[in-house]
Amino acid sequence: MVNPIxxxxxxxxxxxxxxxxxxxxLGRQQGPRPLYRWxxxxxxxxxxxxxxxxxxxxxxxxxxxxxxxxxxxxxxxDLPDGAALWIGTFIAVDFLYYWWHRASHRVSLxxxxxxxxxxxxxxxxxVALRQSVFTAVTxxxxxLPLALLGVPPLVFLTCQALNTLYQFWIHTRLVxxxxxxxxxxxxxxxxxxxxxxxxxxxxxxxxGVFIVWDRLxxxxxxERAATLQGAEPVYGTVIPFTSAxxxxxxxxxxxxxxxxxxxxxxxxRLRVLFAPPEWRPGGVAPIPEPSPVLRWQxxxxxxxxxxxxxxxxxxxxxxxxxLLELESLPTPTVAVIGGLVVWTMGSIGWLYDGRRGWAxxxxxxxxxxxxxxxxxxxxx
Numbered sequence: 001m002v003n004p005i006x007x008x009x010x011x012x013x014x015x016x017x018x019x020x021x022x023x024x025x026l027g028r029q030q031g032p033r034p035l036y037r038w039x040x041x042x043x044x045x046x047x048x049x050x051x052x053x054x055x056x057x058x059x060x061x062x063x064x065x066x067x068x069x070x071x072x073x074x075x076x077x078d079l080p081d082g083a084a085l086w087i088g089t090f091i092a093v094d095f096l097y098y099w100w101h102r103a104s105h106r107v108s109l110x111x112x113x114x115x116x117x118x119x120x121x122x123x124x125x126x127v128a129l130r131q132s133v134f135t136a137v138t139x140x141x142x143x144l145p146l147a148l149l150g151v152p153p154l155v156f157l158t159c160q161a162l163n164t165l166y167q168f169w170i171h172t173r174l175v176x177x178x179x180x181x182x183x184x185x186x187x188x189x190x191x192x193x194x195x196x197x198x199x200x201x202x203x204x205x206x207x208g209v210f211i212v213w214d215r216l217x218x219x220x221x222x223e224r225a226a227t228l229q230g231a232e233p234v235y236g237t238v239i240p241f242t243s244a245x246x247x248x249x250x251x252x253x254x255x256x257x258x259x260x261x262x263x264x265x266x267x268x269r270l271r272v273l274f275a276p277p278e279w280r281p282g283g284v285a286p287i288p289e290p291s292p293v294l295r296w297q298x299x300x301x302x303x304x305x306x307x308x309x310x311x312x313x314x315x316x317x318x319x320x321x322x323l324l325e326l327e328s329l330p331t332p333t334v335a336v337i338g339g340l341v342v343w344t345m346g347s348i349g350w351l352y353d354g355r356r357g358w359a360x361x362x363x364x365x366x367x368x369x370x371x372x373x374x375x376x377x378x379x380x
Contacts, residue, residue: 004161006323012168016125019172032293035173038305039244039298039352041126042312046246046345047116048129049319053338055136056326063136067156070147079150089151090159097163098213100142101206109273112253113138119241119249121294123195128171133250166209186211189223196233199287200225238287240295245349298352308348315344340369
C-alpha cells in the first residue's frame with residue numbers, strides 16, 4: 001500500500017506556494033505578523049520531513065505492525081467489507097483522534113510529544129506539516145480498540161491518512177467562516193482558536209474532522225469569543241520556542257520535562273509526567289494574556305536562503321521517492337537515505353541557529369550526500 005501522504009506531498013507544496021502568492025497579493029506579507037517567514041516555514045517543513053522519516057521506521061517495524069498483530073490475534077469479531085465499514089471507521093478514527101488530541105494537551109508527557117506542532121508563532125499551511133516524531137507512538141494506544149473490534153489494517157490506515165490529509169487545509173489565516181458547515185466540521189476558524197495562546201484559546205477545539213466532538217464534550221469555543229475584541233489569536237506556545245532545528249524541536253520538550261521531573265522529590269517526580277502542563281508543585285502556573293509582537297524573529301542572508309532552499313528541495317525529492325518506492329527498496333538503502341535527509345534538516349537548523357562548527361559538519365554532509373548519489377546512479 002502506497003502511503004497517501006506520500007502521494008499528497010507535491011500537492012502540499014503547490015498549495016503552500018498558492019497560499020503565499022495569494023497572501024502577497026492581499027498584502028498579508030506586510031506588517032508585524034506576516035503570513036510566511038522564511039526560517040520559520042523552513043523549520044515547519046523540516047519537522048514534517050523528519051517526522052516522515054521516522055514514520056517510515058515505525059511503518060516498517062512499529063505502528064502498522066503492532067496494529068496488524070492486534071487485529072490478527074485479538075480481534076473479537078470479523079466485520080463485513082462495504083461502505084458501512086469505511087464510513088464507520090472514518091468516524092471512529094476521528095472520535096478517537098479527538099480523545100488523543102485532548103489528552104495530548106492535558107497530560108504533560110503527551111504534551112511534550114505533541115508540542116512540536118504548536119511551536120510556530122505563524123499560522124499557515126506549512127505549519128500543518130510541522131509534526132512530531134513521537135505522534136505515531138503516543139496515538140497508537142488510542143487506536144488499538146479498532147483492531148479489537150475487527151477493523152482491518154488497510155481500512156484503518158487509509159482512514160487515518162484521510163483524517164490527517166483533511167487537517168492540512170484548516171491551517172490558514174486566509175479562509176474565514178464557511179457558513180453552516182462550521183456547525184459540523186472542523187474549519188480554519190475553529191482551528192485558529194486551537195493554536196492560539198490567549199487564555200480563552202488554551203485547550204479548546206481539539207477536533208480532527210468533526211467539530212461535533214468538541215461541542216458534545218464541552219471543549220468548543222468559537223473564534224469570535226476566543227480573543228479580546230474579536231482580534232486574531234496569538235499563535236505559538238506560552239513559553240516561546242526559539243530554534244530552527246527540527247531535531248531540537250522534537251527532543252527539547254521531552255528532555256526539559258524529564259529534567260524537571262528529576263529535580264522534584266517523592267511522588268511529584270511521577271506526577272509531573274501525567275499532570276497538566278501548567279501544573280507545578282503547590283500550584284498552577286498562570287497563563288498570561290500574550291503580546292501580539294513576534295517573540296522569535298530569526299534573520300537570514302541571501303546565500304543562506306539559496307543554500308538551504310536548494311538542499312531542502314533535494315531532501316524533499318529524495319524522501320518522496322523513498323516513500324513512493326518503499327516496498328521495493330532494500331532496507332539499508334532506505335536507512336541511508338533517511339539518515340541523510342534527517343542530517344540535512346538538522347544542518348539547516350544548525351546554520352540558522354548560528355552554532356559553531358556548522359561549516360565542518362556541512363562539508364562532511366555534502367560529501368556523504370555526493371557519495372550516496374554517485375552510488376545510487378551507478379557511478380561507483
